[in-house]
Amino acid sequence: MRKVRRLCRRHLTFTTAVAIACIQQQRLAHIDVRKQLALPHLQAYKVGMDTQTTPPPDDDGDLLAATPTLDAASCYRAVTARDTRFDGVFFTAVKTTGIYCRPVCSAKTPAASSCTFFTSAAQAENAGFRPCLRCRPELAPYALQQNLAYAVWQKICAGALNHASLDELAVEVGLSSRQLRRVLLQHFGVAPVELAQTQRLLLAKQLLTETTLPVTEIAFAAGFGSLRRFNDLFQTRYKLAPSQLRVRQRAPKADAQGITLKLAFRPPFNWPGMLDYFFSRRLHSVAVVDQSSYRRSVLLNGHSGWLAVQHDGKGNFLTLQFSTSLLPVLPLLLTRVREQFDLDANPELIRHDLHLPGRRAETVIAFARFAQAGGLQPPAGQDLASTLAQLQSLPGIGAWSANYIALRALRYPDAFPSGDLVLQKALGRILQMDDEEKRPSAKQLEKHAQRWQPWRGYAALALWHSMPLIQQAPGTEET
Numbered sequence: 001m002r003k004v005r006r007l008c009r010r011h012l013t014f015t016t017a018v019a020i021a022c023i024q025q026q027r028l029a030h031i032d033v034r035k036q037l038a039l040p041h042l043q044a045y046k047v048g049m050d051t052q053t054t055p056p057p058d059d060d061g062d063l064l065a066a067t068p069t070l071d072a073a074s075c076y077r078a079v080t081a082r083d084t085r086f087d088g089v090f091f092t093a094v095k096t097t098g099i100y101c102r103p104v105c106s107a108k109t110p111a112a113s114s115c116t117f118f119t120s121a122a123q124a125e126n127a128g129f130r131p132c133l134r135c136r137p138e139l140a141p142y143a144l145q146q147n148l149a150y151a152v153w154q155k156i157c158a159g160a161l162n163h164a165s166l167d168e169l170a171v172e173v174g175l176s177s178r179q180l181r182r183v184l185l186q187h188f189g190v191a192p193v194e195l196a197q198t199q200r201l202l203l204a205k206q207l208l209t210e211t212t213l214p215v216t217e218i219a220f221a222a223g224f225g226s227l228r229r230f231n232d233l234f235q236t237r238y239k240l241a242p243s244q245l246r247v248r249q250r251a252p253k254a255d256a257q258g259i260t261l262k263l264a265f266r267p268p269f270n271w272p273g274m275l276d277y278f279f280s281r282r283l284h285s286v287a288v289v290d291q292s293s294y295r296r297s298v299l300l301n302g303h304s305g306w307l308a309v310q311h312d313g314k315g316n317f318l319t320l321q322f323s324t325s326l327l328p329v330l331p332l333l334l335t336r337v338r339e340q341f342d343l344d345a346n347p348e349l350i351r352h353d354l355h356l357p358g359r360r361a362e363t364v365i366a367f368a369r370f371a372q373a374g375g376l377q378p379p380a381g382q383d384l385a386s387t388l389a390q391l392q393s394l395p396g397i398g399a400w401s402a403n404y405i406a407l408r409a410l411r412y413p414d415a416f417p418s419g420d421l422v423l424q425k426a427l428g429r430i431l432q433m434d435d436e437e438k439r440p441s442a443k444q445l446e447k448h449a450q451r452w453q454p455w456r457g458y459a460a461l462a463l464w465h466s467m468p469l470i471q472q473a474p475g476t477e478e479t
C-alpha cells in the first residue's frame with residue numbers, strides 16, 4: 001500500500017498505481033516468459049515494421065525501431081539517487097576521469113556538467129571511456145527490451161559472433177547483414193563487431209577480477225581467438241595489462257569446486273519465490289532444489305558439467321558456480337542462466353503471468369482485494385475480449401487499466417491500451433504531428449493499431465520504447 005501511495009504521489013491515478021504496484025510485486029513467476037516470447041517478438045517486430053502506413057523518409061526510417069533517447073536530466077537524477085532501476089539501462093561516462101560507471105556506482109556523484117550518458121557499455125568504450133573498477137560495468141544486468149535489437153544483442157552476448165560471421169548471424173535472425181548493422185547501430189550506437197568486442201573484454205575483466213584462471217584460459221573462455229589479440233585489445237581499451245587488473249582486485253583463491261562468478265540483478269528479487277518455482281517444476285534427473293540453492297547438470301553444445309546458483313542474501317547478485325568443463329561455452333552458459341533466473345527483468349518493464357498463489361496479497365492491499373474478486377485469474381485460454389470485460393467490471397478499472405493489466409500482467413500479446421497518452425504521443429511522432437495538441441485520439445490510435453493485430457501489445461512496447469525515458473512512465477486519461 002505504501003508503494004501504491006508513493007506511486008500516486010508520482011502523479012499517477014490510484015488505479016494506475018495499483019496496476020503498477022501489482023506488476024512490480026509479480027516478478028517471480030516470469031522465468032519462462034521470455035522463452036515463450038522469443039519468437040513472437042521477432043515476428044511482432046517485423047509486423048510492426050512492415051505495416052507502417054507512413055512511408056519512412058528513406059530506408060533508415062523505421063520509427064518503431066528507434067532507439068530510446070536518453071534524457072540527460074533524468075539520467076542524472078537516477079545517478080544522484082543511485083537508482084537500481086536504471087542499472088544497465090544506461091551508463092554514465094565522466095569526461096574528467098575517462099571512466100564510465102553504472103548508475104548505482106558508490107563513488108562520489110560527478111558534476112552534471114562532466115557526465116555523458118550512453119545506452120550501452122560498448123558505446124561508452126567506443127567513445128574512449130574505460131570501465132570503472134569499483135562498480136564494474138561488466139556486472140550490470142542487461143536492459144531487457146522487447147525488440148529485435150535486444151534479441152540480436154543477446155545472441156551476441158551468448159557468443160554468436162565468436163564462432164560465426166555477421167552474415168551467418170543475420171541469416172539466423174532473418175535480416176540482411178546491412179539491416180542487422182543498422183538495427184544495432186540505432187539501438188546501441190555501435191557496430192555489431194564493437195558490441196561483440198566489448199562483451200568479450202568485459203567478460204574477461206570479470207574473470208580476471210573474480211577467478212584465478214590463467215590469462216590464456218580467460219582469453220579463450222571470453223571468446224577471443226588468440227591471447228595476443230586479447231592482450232592488444234585489453235591494453236588499447238583499458239590502458240592496463242590484464243595482469244595489472246588481477247593484482248589490483250586481489251582475486252580470491254582458486255576454488256577446486258569449480259569457478260564462481262557474480263550475476264547481478266535489479267532488485268526487488270524474490271529468491272525464495274524463485275526457488276519454490278523451480279522446486280515445483282524441477283526435473284528430478286537434472287536438477288536439485290533446496291532451501292537456498294539450485295543445482296543441475298548441464299549439457300551445452302556437447303559440453304557436459306554442472307552448475308549451482310545461490311543467493312547469499314547480501315547484495316544485488318546471485319552466485320553462479322560451475323564446472324571448468326563448461327568454460328568453452330561460458331558466454332552461452334551465462335546467457336542461459338541469466339534467462340532462467342530472469343536477471344535482466346526490470347520491474348518497470350515487466351511482463352508476467354499471475355498464475356501464482358495468494359502470496360502477492362500480503363504486500364499490496366488494494367491488489368489483494370482486486371485478486372480476491374477473481375479479476376486476475378482468467379481461465380487458461382480465455383480470450384482477450386472476455387478478460388477485458390471481466391477486468392472492467394471491477395470498480396475503478398477502466399479501459400486503459402484493463403488493457404494495461406492484460407498486456408503487462410496477463411501477457412495477452414494483443415492487448416493495447418489506446419487511452420495511453422504516451423502511446424498517443426508516440427504515434428503522433430510517427431505521423432509527424434509535431435504539435436502535441438494534435439496527437440491522435442484514443443479512437444484514432446485504436447484504428448491505427450488494427451494493422452498490428454494480433455501483436456498490438458508488442459507494438460505498444462515498441463512505441464513506449466521509442467519515447468524519451470522521461471515520458472515512458474505510463475500515463476492515462478481513464479475513461
Ligand SMILES: [Zn+2]
Pocket residue numbers: 100101102105106107132133134135136
Ligand atoms: Zn563506478
